[in-house]
Amino acid sequence: MKRKFNLLPILLISIIFFFLNAYVLTGLQSLYKSTWLSPVFWFIVLSLTFALIIAIRKLRSAGMNSFFQIISHVFLILFTAEIIFSAFLIIGDAYRLIFALPSSFEPEGYHVLTRNNAWLYFSLLMFALTVLVFGYGIAKGKYAYRVIKHTLYFEDLPEAFDGFTLTQISDVHAGSFTNPKEVQKGIDLINAQNSDLFVFTGDLVNNAAAEIIPYIKHFSQIKATYGQYSVLGNHDYGDYMKWPSEQAKVQNLSQLKSYHADLGFKLLLDEHIKITKGNDQIILMGIENWGIGFGERGDLNKALQGTKTDDFKILLSHDPSHWEAQVKNNPSKIQLSLAGHTHGMQFGIEAFGIKWSPVKYRYKHWAGILTENGRYLNVNRGFGFIGFSGRIGIWPEITVIELKKKSL
Structure with a gap:
C-alpha cells in the first residue's frame, strides 16, 4: 500500500x-x-x-x-x-x-x-x-578532538582488571571527512592514551563502504594491548541511499565488514569474546545495531549465550535506546555499556554547569556517563560528523575509561 x-x-x-x-x-x-x-x-x-x-x-x-x-x-x-x-x-x-x-x-x-x-x-x-x-x-570545531576521562568503580570487577583502561570512539562517518591531516591528529590522540583495550561503537561510514578506503591507513594505526573491537551502527547498513539492487546493498555491507578487518578491528556481531588477564577474565560483547526508530537488528540474548549471570560484562551497542529497552534491567547483569549514535547533535553547550543540546528531546541520556540499577552507560559524542559539517559546543570525543575495583 x-x-x-x-x-x-x-x-x-x-x-x-x-x-x-x-x-x-x-x-x-x-x-x-x-x-x-x-x-x-x-x-x-x-x-x-x-x-x-x-x-x-x-x-x-x-x-x-x-x-x-x-x-x-x-x-x-x-x-x-x-x-x-x-x-x-x-x-x-x-x-x-x-x-x-x-x-x-x-x-x-x-x-x-x-x-x-x-x-x-x-x-x-x-x-x-x-x-x-x-x-x-x-x-575548526569538527576536528577539535577532546579526550574525556572517566574512572568507574565496580564491586564485582575481577582483581586482575583493577586499573584496566579502554579507549572508545564512535560515529566516524568517514564519508564526511575532508581533511586527512586533521583526522590523523585524532588518531595520534587515541594512541597517546596507551589504553589496554580499544573499542569502536558503530557508524564507520555514512552509506557506502568505499568511504572508509582513504582512511584505512589512518585508523589501522590504532593499537591496544588487548585488541581492537567494533560493532555496526545504523548508517553502516546502507539504509539511507538508493541502491541499484538489493544484492548491491548486501554486497556493500559485506565489503564494509571486510574493511573492519583491514583496520585491525574485530567486528562483534551478536557475539562475545573473553579477555583474559592473569587468572581473571571479563566478557566483551557486541551486537548489531538495535535502536528505536533506527532498526532493531541486534540480538542481545544471542550475544549472552555461554556467559554466566555473574560474569563481568562490557557491551558495545551503538544506540543508547537499547540500554533503556533491554540492558539496564536485564536479568544477566551487564556492568558497562558503551554507545554513541547521538553525536550530541553536534550542537549545544557544555559549560558553566550547563549541559544542553536539542538531542535531549529525542534521547533521555545523550552524552557521558549514566548509572542506574548498579550498571553504567557511556554515550560517546562521536569522532566524526554528518549532515552538518561542523560542531558547535559539542566537540568530537575520545573517551578513556579506567575500571577500578571498589572496596567493600
Missing part, C-alpha cells in the same frame, strides 16, 4: 518560514530605506529555498554530495542567524509596545513607536556573530 503523503507539516513549515523572513525584512528596512532591498531579499530567499529542494531530491539517488553540503549549510546558517536576529527584534518591539505605548498618545509621541537604531544594529551584530560561530564550527 502506498504511503499517504501528508502536506500539512510542509504547509505549516512554509508559513512559519515566510513570516520569519517577512519579519526579518522589516528589521532590515528599519535600518536601510531602499526600494531595491525587498526584491533582492526575496530573490535570495526563494533562490536558496528552491536550490535546497533540488539538493534534497537528488540526495537519495546521488548520496551525500558537495552541492547538497554547500546549499544545506548556507541555508542552515542563515536560517539560524535569522531566528537569532528575530528574537532580538521581538525583544525590542515588545519593549516599545509595553513601555512606550502610553507616550504614543502624547503630542509627537508617535516617535517612540519607531525602532531604536542602536538596538537594531545590536540585533544585526547578533546575526553576524551567529554566522561566525557556525563558521568556526565548520572550519
Whole structure:
C-alpha cells in the first residue's frame, strides 16, 4: 500500500518560514530605506529555498554530495542567524509596545513607536556573530578532538582488571571527512592514551563502504594491548541511499565488514569474546545495531549465550535506546555499556554547569556517563560528523575509561 503523503507539516513549515523572513525584512528596512532591498531579499530567499529542494531530491539517488553540503549549510546558517536576529527584534518591539505605548498618545509621541537604531544594529551584530560561530564550527570545531576521562568503580570487577583502561570512539562517518591531516591528529590522540583495550561503537561510514578506503591507513594505526573491537551502527547498513539492487546493498555491507578487518578491528556481531588477564577474565560483547526508530537488528540474548549471570560484562551497542529497552534491567547483569549514535547533535553547550543540546528531546541520556540499577552507560559524542559539517559546543570525543575495583 502506498504511503499517504501528508502536506500539512510542509504547509505549516512554509508559513512559519515566510513570516520569519517577512519579519526579518522589516528589521532590515528599519535600518536601510531602499526600494531595491525587498526584491533582492526575496530573490535570495526563494533562490536558496528552491536550490535546497533540488539538493534534497537528488540526495537519495546521488548520496551525500558537495552541492547538497554547500546549499544545506548556507541555508542552515542563515536560517539560524535569522531566528537569532528575530528574537532580538521581538525583544525590542515588545519593549516599545509595553513601555512606550502610553507616550504614543502624547503630542509627537508617535516617535517612540519607531525602532531604536542602536538596538537594531545590536540585533544585526547578533546575526553576524551567529554566522561566525557556525563558521568556526565548520572550519575548526569538527576536528577539535577532546579526550574525556572517566574512572568507574565496580564491586564485582575481577582483581586482575583493577586499573584496566579502554579507549572508545564512535560515529566516524568517514564519508564526511575532508581533511586527512586533521583526522590523523585524532588518531595520534587515541594512541597517546596507551589504553589496554580499544573499542569502536558503530557508524564507520555514512552509506557506502568505499568511504572508509582513504582512511584505512589512518585508523589501522590504532593499537591496544588487548585488541581492537567494533560493532555496526545504523548508517553502516546502507539504509539511507538508493541502491541499484538489493544484492548491491548486501554486497556493500559485506565489503564494509571486510574493511573492519583491514583496520585491525574485530567486528562483534551478536557475539562475545573473553579477555583474559592473569587468572581473571571479563566478557566483551557486541551486537548489531538495535535502536528505536533506527532498526532493531541486534540480538542481545544471542550475544549472552555461554556467559554466566555473574560474569563481568562490557557491551558495545551503538544506540543508547537499547540500554533503556533491554540492558539496564536485564536479568544477566551487564556492568558497562558503551554507545554513541547521538553525536550530541553536534550542537549545544557544555559549560558553566550547563549541559544542553536539542538531542535531549529525542534521547533521555545523550552524552557521558549514566548509572542506574548498579550498571553504567557511556554515550560517546562521536569522532566524526554528518549532515552538518561542523560542531558547535559539542566537540568530537575520545573517551578513556579506567575500571577500578571498589572496596567493600
